[in-house]
Amino acid sequence: MKLWHLQAFFWTSLIVLACPVQGDEISVAVASNFTGPMKRITAEFEKDTGHKVLASYGGTGKFYAQIKNGAPFEVLLSADDETPAKLVKENTAVAETQFNYAVGKLVLWSARPGLVDAAGDVLKTGRFEHLSMADAKLAPYGTAAMQTLKALGVYGVVQPKIVTAENISQAYQFISSGNAELGFIALSQVLKGGKIEGSSWLVPPNLYTPIRQDAVILNKGKGKPAAEALMKFLKTDKARAIIKSFGYELS
Missing domain, CATH: 3.40.190.10 (Periplasmic binding protein-like II)
Incomplete structure (x- = not known):
C-alpha cells in the first residue's frame, strides 16, 4: 500500500472513531407521576444508546385524547394499564409491546x-x-x-x-x-x-385498585429502533433500580 493510501486510511479511521454514533429522536408521552424517574432514565438511556428522548409530561387521560387526535407521540408511558390496552384495541398502539414498567403508590x-x-x-x-x-x-x-x-x-x-x-x-x-x-x-x-x-x-394498597402503569409503542413508533431500544432499556436492571428508588413496586 502506498504511503498516501496509508495516511488517508489513518485519518479516515480517526474521523470515524471521533464521531459518535448518531441515534434517532423519540417522542414520548410520560405520565406526570413518573417525571422524576423518567428524567434520570432518559439521561442514562441517551448516554448508553445515542438516541435522544423528547419527553412530554402530563395526565394520561389528556394524552389519550391527544394521541387519538394525531399527536406525534411514538411511545406512551401511562399511569395505568387500561389506556394502553384501549389504544391497542383501537389499533392505535402495537399490542405485543405493552408491558408493566411500574406499580404506583x-x-x-x-x-x-x-x-x-x-x-x-x-x-x-x-x-x-x-x-x-x-x-x-x-x-x-x-x-x-x-x-x-x-x-x-x-x-x-x-x-x-x-x-x-x-x-x-x-x-x-x-x-x-x-x-x-x-x-x-x-x-x-x-x-x-x-x-x-x-x-x-x-395509603394502604387494599383501599384502591392497584395502579399498574404500562408502557406501549404507539403506531407512529412502530418499527423505529429508538422506540424499541427505549422499551428494552426500561426492562434493564439499571432502569428498574431507578424506578424502585422512587418508591414504585416492580412486577
Whole structure:
C-alpha cells in the first residue's frame, strides 16, 4: 500500500472513531407521576444508546385524547394499564409491546409537618380547608384517591373541600404552594433519598385498585429502533433500580 493510501486510511479511521454514533429522536408521552424517574432514565438511556428522548409530561387521560387526535407521540408511558390496552384495541398502539414498567403508590401528603398523621385520621377529623387530588376522570391517581375516600367512608364529608387538579403534578403544586393544606399524590413525587419532607400517610394498597402503569409503542413508533431500544432499556436492571428508588413496586 502506498504511503498516501496509508495516511488517508489513518485519518479516515480517526474521523470515524471521533464521531459518535448518531441515534434517532423519540417522542414520548410520560405520565406526570413518573417525571422524576423518567428524567434520570432518559439521561442514562441517551448516554448508553445515542438516541435522544423528547419527553412530554402530563395526565394520561389528556394524552389519550391527544394521541387519538394525531399527536406525534411514538411511545406512551401511562399511569395505568387500561389506556394502553384501549389504544391497542383501537389499533392505535402495537399490542405485543405493552408491558408493566411500574406499580404506583398513593400517598396523602402535606408540606406542613405534623398535619397528616401516620394513620390518615386527619381525613376523618376534617381539620383542613382544602384537599387536593387529580381529576378522577382523567388521572389514575385521582381515581385511586376517590376510591380511598369512599373506602374510608369520608367522601361525603370532605367532598366540598376537594380541589380538583388537572393531573398529579398540578395536585402536588397546589399542596406544595399551600393553596391546599394536604392532598393525594404519587409517592414518587415526594420520596427523596428514602425520606419524605412535611407529613404523610402511605395509603394502604387494599383501599384502591392497584395502579399498574404500562408502557406501549404507539403506531407512529412502530418499527423505529429508538422506540424499541427505549422499551428494552426500561426492562434493564439499571432502569428498574431507578424506578424502585422512587418508591414504585416492580412486577
